[in-house]
Amino acid sequence: MLRFFLRRFAVAVLVALTVLTLAFLLTRVSGDLAISIAGPNATQADVDAIREAYGLNRPLVVQYFDWLGRAVQGDFGQSYFFRDRVANLIAARMPVTVTLGLVGLAIALVVSLPLGILAAVREGTWVDRLVGLVAMIGQAMPSFWLGLVLMIVFGLQLGWVPISGVETWDGYILPGIVLAFSAIPSLTRLTRSGMIEALASDYIRTARAKGLTRLSILVKHGFRNAAIPVVSIAAVQLGFMLGGSIVIETVFALHGVGFLAWESISKNDFPVVQAVVLVLALIYIALTLLADLLNAVLDPRLRTA
Amino acid sequence: MSALLEVADLRVTIGSTAAVRGASLTVNKGETHCLVGESGCGKSITALSVMGLLPRGAVRETTALRFAGEEIGRYGERQMERLRGDRMAMIFQEPMTSLNPAYTVGSQMTEVLRRHRGTPRAQAVDRAAELLARVGITAPGLRLGQYPHQLSGGLRQRVMIAMALMCDPELLIADEPTTALDVTVQAQILRLLAGLQKDLGLGILLITHDLGIVARVADRVSVMYAGEVVESAPTAALFAAPEHPYTRGLLTCVPVPGKAKRDEPLGSIPGVVPRIQPGFAGCGFRDRCAQASAACAGTIPRREASVGHEVLCTLPPRWGGAAAA
Numbered sequence: 001m002l003r004f005f006l007r008r009f010a011v012a013v014l015v016a017l018t019v020l021t022l023a024f025l026l027t028r029v030s031g032d033l034a035i036s037i038a039g040p041n042a043t044q045a046d047v048d049a050i051r052e053a054y055g056l057n058r059p060l061v062v063q064y065f066d067w068l069g070r071a072v073q074g075d076f077g078q079s080y081f082f083r084d085r086v087a088n089l090i091a092a093r094m095p096v097t098v099t100l101g102l103v104g105l106a107i108a109l110v111v112s113l114p115l116g117i118l119a120a121v122r123e124g125t126w127v128d129r130l131v132g133l134v135a136m137i138g139q140a141m142p143s144f145w146l147g148l149v150l151m152i153v154f155g156l157q158l159g160w161v162p163i164s165g166v167e168t169w170d171g172y173i174l175p176g177i178v179l180a181f182s183a184i185p186s187l188t189r190l191t192r193s194g195m196i197e198a199l200a201s202d203y204i205r206t207a208r209a210k211g212l213t214r215l216s217i218l219v220k221h222g223f224r225n226a227a228i229p230v231v232s233i234a235a236v237q238l239g240f241m242l243g244g245s246i247v248i249e250t251v252f253a254l255h256g257v258g259f260l261a262w263e264s265i266s267k268n269d270f271p272v273v274q275a276v277v278l279v280l281a282l283i284y285i286a287l288t289l290l291a292d293l294l295n296a297v298l299d300p301r302l303r304t305a
Numbered sequence: 306m307s308a309l310l311e312v313a314d315l316r317v318t319i320g321s322t323a324a325v326r327g328a329s330l331t332v333n334k335g336e337t338h339c340l341v342g343e344s345g346c347g348k349s350i351t352a353l354s355v356m357g358l359l360p361r362g363a364v365r366e367t368t369a370l371r372f373a374g375e376e377i378g379r380y381g382e383r384q385m386e387r388l389r390g391d392r393m394a395m396i397f398q399e400p401m402t403s404l405n406p407a408y409t410v411g412s413q414m415t416e417v418l419r420r421h422r423g424t425p426r427a428q429a430v431d432r433a434a435e436l437l438a439r440v441g442i443t444a445p446g447l448r449l450g451q452y453p454h455q456l457s458g459g460l461r462q463r464v465m466i467a468m469a470l471m472c473d474p475e476l477l478i479a480d481e482p483t484t485a486l487d488v489t490v491q492a493q494i495l496r497l498l499a500g501l502q503k504d505l506g507l508g509i510l511l512i513t514h515d516l517g518i519v520a521r522v523a524d525r526v527s528v529m530y531a532g533e534v535v536e537s538a539p540t541a542a543l544f545a546a547p548e549h550p551y552t553r554g555l556l557t558c559v560p561v562p563g564k565a566k567r568d569e570p571l572g573s574i575p576g577v578v579p580r581i582q583p584g585f586a587g588c589g590f591r592d593r594c595a596q597a598s599a600a601c602a603g604t605i606p607r608r609e610a611s612v613g614h615e616v617l618c619t620l621p622p623r624w625g626g627a628a629a630a
Contacts, residue, residue: 298407
């Protein structure tokens with residue numbers, strides 16, 4: 001188990017380093033940084049001064065290690081637009097995005113796991129087909145449109161929940177639902193197919209021959225094995241939710257990382273954009289590692305691999 | 306000897322296939338009853354019918370399905386659940402895949418006892434270790450903490466047997482328990498089953514297509530063909546005087562030391578087991594039978610060739626002179 005963990009951790013660190021290196025290189029190949037920082041009306045003297053001030057006249061390797069050294073300490077430099085450190089900007093907005101992502105994932109799991117299990121148990125019946133139809137409609141629905149519809153119905157007409165902001169906890173409900181909708185179809189389908197495979201297996205026949213209760217057969221013996229691919233995909237979906245909440249944060253005016261990314265892109269605030277991309281990539285890597293570890297807990301055969 | 310399991314006129318239909326067509330058999334206490342026949346003859350379906358484990362869409366009918374004197378044919382799923390794993394247990398052909406890969410051997414074994422008897426964990430673990438030792442597994446304490454993928458096929462089948470014995474069942478149904486194992490392990494498993502039967506007084510319904518196994522362990526044999534029991538007899542009688550052309554055919558397929566001659570080909574039965582539709586009349590074997598006549602398309606009489614030796618065939622007793630095999 002320890003060896004398994006160390007190996008996965010080493011791979012994760014390597015991937016993270018690759019991402020950091022790519023992020024650095026991309027900013028260097030997208031043109032002369034000094035010129036783009038100085039702006040269109042700058043003189044050559046201004047550009048030289050900026051090049052000197054930002055250390056852009058040093059060899060590329062030196063710049064890389066200097067940047068890397070500061071990046072791993074969480075220092076992403078100064079925002080051009082906001083009068084603040086990039087790290088502070090992200091840290092201030094991260095809780096909103098993470099909360100939203102977790103709420104979204106929780107809703108998605110609460111809906112899709114029972115639906116998937118139900119569809120598998122009733123495979124081939126109208127229940128199964130109805131679940132498939134719901135999943136398909138969910139997948140086909142654009143999230144900004146669903147967000148607006150929910151806002152109008154539950155926020156404006158019924159007045160049950162706030163339509164924007166997260167001053168109170170219930171502000172997370174509508175955006176959480178919209179975010180969950182993007183993950184529900186794939187999680188439901190995966191749960192269904194995993195359960196169908198598990199329920200047809202010999203060990204389920206053994207469990208039935210042992211006289212176990214239906215609940216124990218379905219959940220303890222069936223779902224435990226079907227959950228392995230679901231965990232992997234749920235981790236990827238959470239990554240998507242954290243990184244892909246730009247649209248939803250904008251629609252619901254939530255000041256999270258997605259909203260920050262949108263603002264920064266529109267204002268050419270490249271240190272912020274770069275840092276947001278990096279942080280999200282690192283979160284993604286961490287989630288994948290977490291999923292691997294969870295799978296090793298679920299499936300003992302993976303631990304020796 | 307009293308009957309532990311009585312199956313009378315069992316019929317199972319799966320979709321448009323009549324998988325079992327009026328099979329009857331009796332397993333007495335402390336007796337091994339072998340069910341033999343080619344693949345697709347309805348042996349496993351018969352066993353699953355008794356356990357109430359038929360696949361979805363299968364329809365079962367019987368005139369009687371008695372277990373320890375009780376009619377269980379009308380039992381609901383809840384009642385069958387309580388019986389399975391407790392008083393009747395089953396082991397399967399596929400030891401490699403029949404254990405759940407996600408749980409330890411100990412967890413899967415103790416689960417049965419905890420479910421049926423509410424035994425505390427510590428006591429259930431003791432019982433599991435005792436049974437693992439009983440089925441010839443060394444270091445049972447170590448094995449209890451291991452996962453199925455850490456065990457060989459032979460060990461897994463022993464675990465399956467030990468697990469089946471957790472609640473001291475009266476009936477053990479073994480569906481080709483040694484087919485997937487290599488020959489030396491096969492012999493060990495069979496010796497083990499025979500020993501357990503002697504010690505615990507188990508009734509065993511053993512499904513196999515290996516007549517060598519039948520000759521060694523069976524008290525009584527039923528030969529199944531196309532969903533029917535075509536011949537049923539005490540083991541010695543069946544091997545000495547097989548009556549049904551199918552039984553004789555099966556026996557000529559097996560080399561007998563001292564009898565099979567060098568350069569003389571072993572027998573074989575041409576053709577395959579047909580898929581029988583509901584409403585089929587007559588003998589299911591007639592298309593492959595060298596002795597078939599017009600009478601074989603009608604109702605086939607069930608005759609008694611000798612005491613306890615029944616045959617489903619139109620041919621007269623001891624046709625073609627002495628036993629052909």
